[in-house]
Every structure is written in structure tokens, then in C-alpha cells.
Amino acid sequence: PNPVGLAAGLDKNARAVDGLGALGFGFLELGTVTPLPQTGNPKKRLFRFINEEALINRMGFNNAGLNEFLKNLSGRRSHVRIGISIGKNSDVPVEKAIRDYRTCLRAVYTVTDYVAVDISSPNTTGLFELQAEPLFSRILQQLKDEQAQLAQQHGLYTPIAIKLSPDLNREEIQRIANTLMAFELDGVIATNTTRLRPGVIAGTRLASEDGGLSGRPLLKPSTEIVRQLYQHLRGSLPIIGCGGIFDPEDAWSKLCAGASLVQLYTGFAYHGPALVRRIVEDLAGRAADSGTGELAAILAAVHARISTPNPH
Structure with a gap:
């Protein structure tokens, strides 16, 4: 096992x-899957920025639906750890989204190591609103209620992680962190793609295309969200850092x-499986050089030094 995973999508x-x-991943996040099949947004919907090592996508949760997903998963032979990302169908109003999330949670609960709840994709209308109150607390409450019922039914506790947007401000991050702790969520994924267009992208021909931006330009903003979240959560729940990782130093910056x-x-799309190996080997080297041989011990020491948030 290692801490380098494949993101959903x-x-x-x-x-x-x-x-x-x-390919050497420590875990795979599959999906995003919705209750019913859907084709997603009209094509063209994926745009490469080769020089900037970035992508804009507006796929829109295109997938074959839960039944096909579970059928495919049942045939796997690999023992790699998996997470399953769940979403809502595009024709379901955002205020009724919890029905889709509960349907998906029930369906995948016993066949995954964790469930990722995507409430932040910029490519499904209204989804971003689920990070605002009162919808955020409402959806967390219902997910925890469903999780408790399923845990009792199956004698199995499957963790739930919430995937957040990088386009949240400091006040929103603090509110969300406090709410995650209040409802005792199991993890948080930071972050999804961004609707913003940093300077390096803003002047390019395709910058006006609608959708979520990923890749190198997302590294700093997504890592800053990780930092702010950790300052508030203080290790009370694990953070999965995602966004702009193209080399071992990028991965290390997220962990730090x-x-x-x-x-x-x-980064995997641009550089292939060799990137996974480079990062895993780099982290193993850091663990060996530390004298402890354990990456977790290094991270515990690093995280302990992260400053507490400024109350002002």
C-alpha cells in the first residue's frame, strides 16, 4: 500500500x-457513478492545454449507471483498494439530490473501501450549491443517517469522504470544516476542478470554454485549500490532496x-504510469532517509508544525 491514488473521472x-x-497506485477512485445512465454534456467537452499541462473538461458525469458499474466491478480480480465517487443525475433538482446520493451509497456500500461524495463538480448545474447552507448540513445529516443504517445492516463501516471545490473562500472553508467535524465525516477530498482561469490560461485560445480546469495551474490553489482545511480540522479527519500533481515535489507539497x-x-494523463512510480519511490526514499522507515511518522511530525489558523 502507498498513499498515491488515481482520482475519479x-x-x-x-x-x-x-x-x-x-500500475502501482495505492488506491483507485472509480466513477463518478449516478443512479441512472446518462450521456453527459454535448461534445466537444474536453480541451487540452499542452504547453500549460492543463485540461478543461465539461463531461457532466457521463456514465453507464449503477447497474452496469456494479456488474463491471464484480468481475475484477485486482485487490487494489478502491473508492467509489457518487453523484446525482443531471435532471434531478439540486434540492432533491440527496435521494440520488443515498441510492448510490446503498448500492456501493459493501463493495468499496470508501465512498467519495462529489458535491463540487462544476459541470452539473447547481451542484456547487450543495456546499452552501442549509443544503450542506442537510446532505451530511442524511448521508450519516444512511451510513449508520447500512453499518448496522451489514456489520461493516464504510467511510464517507466529501469532495470540495477549490473555488471556496476562507470563510466557506472554515464553515465547511466545522460542519464536517460536527457531523463526524470520515474524510475530505481537496479539490475538484476550478471554474477560474489563472493568468497562464486566461490568454489562451480555449480559455473561454466552459468547464472545470485541472492540471498544473491548479496545484497552488488546491494545495492552499488543503492547508486551510488542515488548520481547522487539525487531523480530526484525513484529507486527500488532489490537483496539479506532476512530480514528486508536487505530491510532497500536498502532504506537507x-x-x-x-x-x-x-498529471497521469500527460505523463503516464511512470509518474506514479516516481512519486511512490520518492516517498519511500524520504521514509527510509528519516530513520523511521514510516511515511506516516514523517507526516505526523510535519503536520504538527502546521500553524494554527489566525483568529483574525
Whole structure:
């Protein structure tokens, strides 16, 4: 096992678990899956910024639905740890989204190591609103209620992590962190793609395309969200750091900001499986050089030095 995972969005229908599981990832996040099949947004919907090592996508949770997803997953042979990202169908109003999330949670609960709840994709209308009150507290309460029922029914506790946007301000991050702790969520993923267009992208031909931006330009803003979250959470729940990781130093910066695990997506798309190996070997080297041999021990020491948030 290692702390380097694949982010959701690459294997939406659990068709490539065995192949991806052989590439050295410590875990794979599959999906995002919705209760019913949907085609997503009209094409063209994916745009490459090769010089900037970035992508804009507006896929829109295109997937084959829960039934096909579970059928595909049942045939896997790989023992790699998996998470399953769940979402709502695009034709379901945001105020009724919890029905879709509960449906998905029930369906995948016993076949995954954790469930990721995507309430921050910029490509599904209204989804961002689920991070605002009162919807945020409402959805956390219902998810925890469903989790408790399922844990009792199956004798199995499956953790739930919430995936957040990088476009939240400091006050929103503090509010969300406090709410996550109040409802005793099991983890948080920081972050999804951004609707913003940093300077390096702003002047390019495709900058006006709608959708979420990922890749190198997302590294600093997403890592800053990790840092702010950790300052408030103080280790009370693990953070999975995602966004702009293209080399071992990028991964290390996420971990030093407060993440316990990291995920790759666009960096993997541009640099392939060799990137996974480079990062895993670098982290193993850091653990060996520390004298403890344990990455967790290094991170505990690093995280302990992260300053507490300024009350002003």
C-alpha cells in the first residue's frame, strides 16, 4: 500500500480496475457513478492545454449507471483498494439530490473501501450549491443517517469522504470544516476542478470554454485549500490532496500542507504510469532517509508544525 491514488473521472464505469490496479497506485477512485445512465454534456467537452499541462473538461458525469458499474466491478480480480465517487443525475433538482446520493451509497456500500461524495463538480448545474447552507448540513445529516443504517445492516463501516471545490473562500472553508467535524465525516477530498482561469490560461485560445480546469495551474490553489482545511480540522479527519500533481515535489507539497493521501489525474494523463512510480519511490526514499522507515511518522511530525489558523 502507498498513499498515491488515481482520482475519479478516468474509470467512470469500473471497466479498467485490473489494468489500473497493476500500475502501482495505492488506491483507485472509480466513477463518478449516478443512479441512472446518462450521456453527459454535448461534445466537444474536453480541451487540452499542452504547453500549460492543463485540461478543461465539461463531461457532466457521463456514465453507464449503477447497474452496469456494479456488474463491471464484480468481475475484477485486482485487490487494489478502491473508492467509489457518487453523484446525482443531471435532471434531478439540486434540492432533491440527496435521494440520488443515498441510492448510490446503498448500492456501493459493501463493495468499496470508501465512498467519495462529489458535491463540487462544476459541470452539473447547481451542484456547487450543495456546499452552501442549509443544503450542506442537510446532505451530511442524511448521508450519516444512511451510513449508520447500512453499518448496522451489514456489520461493516464504510467511510464517507466529501469532495470540495477549490473555488471556496476562507470563510466557506472554515464553515465547511466545522460542519464536517460536527457531523463526524470520515474524510475530505481537496479539490475538484476550478471554474477560474489563472493568468497562464486566461490568454489562451480555449480559455473561454466552459468547464472545470485541472492540471498544473491548479496545484497552488488546491494545495492552499488543503492547508486551510488542515488548520481547522487539525487531523480530526484525513484529507486527500488532489490537483496539479506532476512530480514528486508536487505530491510532497500536498502532504506537507496537511494531506494524508494524494490523487493524480491530469498529471497521469500527460505523463503516464511512470509518474506514479516516481512519486511512490520518492516517498519511500524520504521514509527510509528519516530513520523511521514510516511515511506516516514523517507526516505526523510535519503536520504538527502546521500553524494554527489566525483568529483574525
